[in-house]
Structures are given as C-alpha cells and as structure tokens.
Amino acid sequence: MQKLNWQRTDLIDESEEIVLHQTKEQKDTLKQTSGVHIEDQTEGRVKITDVQVNDEGEKSIGKKKGQYITLSVPTLTIEDKEGFQELEEALLTRFKKLHDKISWRDDDKILIIGLGNRTITPDAVGPFVIDHLHNLEQIDDKFVMYAPGVTGQTGYETGEFVAALAERIHPSLIIVIDALASRASDRLCKTIQLTDTGIHPGSGVGNQRQEISYEVLGIPVTAIGVPTVVDAPVLIADAVEQMLRSIAARVEERNKPSSKLSLSSWQPDTNKELDMSLVEPIFGEWATWSKEERHQLFEETFAGSHAKLMVTPKEADFWVEKYAKLISSMLTKWADGL
Structure with missing residues (x-):
C-alpha cells in the first residue's frame, strides 16, 4: 500500500512518528534523530505520556515545539468516581509543573476560554467548563472566563x-479548553491532553481557524483537550480488527484443553499477540495487514462519500458533563495554590 496518511487526530501520541516508535530503542532513536523525547509512566490507573518536541522535532513530525502530556484511563466508565478522581489528581500535578516557572503577582489575571459549540454536545466541553466555573459559590478573582462560540454562530474568528x-485585560496566562478528535475509538472520553503549544480551534473536525498561541498573542497559552469524536472509517476498522482478532484467537485455541473446559461460551483473550495468518485462509491476504493499513483501506474507501462522518459515544452528554466538572475543579484547586 502507499505510505499511510494517518486519520485526523489532535493527540500527539497518535501521530505517525510517535506511534511508530513505541519500544525503548525506537524512542531513543527518535530522540536522537528528530528532536522528540517520549516518556511513559503509570500512576494508579492513569497512563501518562509526556512528549517534548524541540525545533528539530517540529520539522520532523509536524507538531509544534513544546510539551504535550496525555493522560488516559483505558478502563474509565461514566460511573467510575475513583477513575475520574485519579485522572483529576494526575492532571492537577502536571498542570502545576507546567506552570511552576511563572512568577505570579496579586493582580495577575488568567484568561480562561471555553471553545466549542454548546448546542452540539460532543463540542461543548469548553463552554460547559465556563458554566461550571461561573456556578461556583466563590470564583477566583484571577479568572476572567469567556465562551466565544464558534465562527459559524458569530461570523467572527x-x-x-x-x-x-x-x-484589554493583559492576562499573564491564557487557558483554552476544547473538544478534540481521536483516531482510536477506545480512547474517546477516556483521555485528556495538556499542552503549552496553544491550539487551532476547529481542527478536530477539519476546520482550521486562526491559531491561539504564544507566537500569535505574545502570552503563554495552555490548551486542555478531551477527545470526543472519531472518524467513522476508524470505528469500522476497529470493529473489523476486533472481529479478526477474535476469530484468530479462537482458531489458535480450538485444539487446546482450555477451550473445552469452560462451562459457558469460551471467550478468547483478544489483547494478546496473535498470529493473524491463521485467518488468512478465511479472509485472504488483507487480514494479515497491519491495523494501520486496514484503517487506511477504510479511509480510502469512504473518502468523499456520505459515510465520511464523525462519531461520538451515545452517552456523550454525560461524558462532557463529567469532564467539565473535572477540569473546572482542577483549575479551582490549582488557583487556590497560587
């Protein structure tokens, strides 16, 4: 197949260069040759990827110079209070570290911008955070908060x-909150990205707007994003991937005693490494392609058709409300410590 054009994503750890350098040796090579340093760690259930990009790295992977931190709880559910608490604590810790070099004065202002369209649920994370902050009994006097809507509503960038x-207000810091796009359906609403590089409003749905960044405004800009949408072809490819792995696992296990001892229907472990050539006689050569190549196939098949849609979880309204509460709570705790 041709060289992959990765599906739209706002998460740096899903970009081509990062995904293709997952082992320690590959990460060391990436750091030495392209100015990108990747550090992974786990705190409780929270998986954290810290990516530092320098000038050389910016040219190499097409991502702006700066720091990108992604925090993810793969097993997170809407009712998972403990998971949300762990995620908030990890986000607060990284948020503090990201801004610990700023010397705050008593009269400093922090401009908080909630990007997005509040009438479209998966795009409403930013405005909902502003609502939560406004509804607090006591709002930190450093905060100036605004949800400007989207260009389609206002006619202005x-x-x-x-x-x-x-x-007008000369803030010492601008914090921008927005919904993002992911290229993995299992990461929707389970991940937060924190970066000091600013943001392009609307980039998650393919609408490139004026950048909000230090380079444009001359003021430090921190962006907080939550992936709430994924391209439809990615969702289809993920379903096919799960089906192929399930069949391969069953073929591999069919002659083992473990497949005959279960009292209920045997369920294969689809997370372990599998020999996909086992299903080649059934589905042909394409079943042995890499996951990324199959994603590319669906991307090309549905490009330009009515099936080129964005997909969000059916519980998107609950997820958006949870993240709005989490982010507003984190910002309040952070401001109390200044």
Missing part, C-alpha cells in the same frame, strides 16, 4: 475574540 480580550 474565535482567535479574534481571544486577541481582543487579551489586549
């Missing part, structure tokens, strides 16, 4: 609103 506010 979101970046212009932010620039005008920044020029």
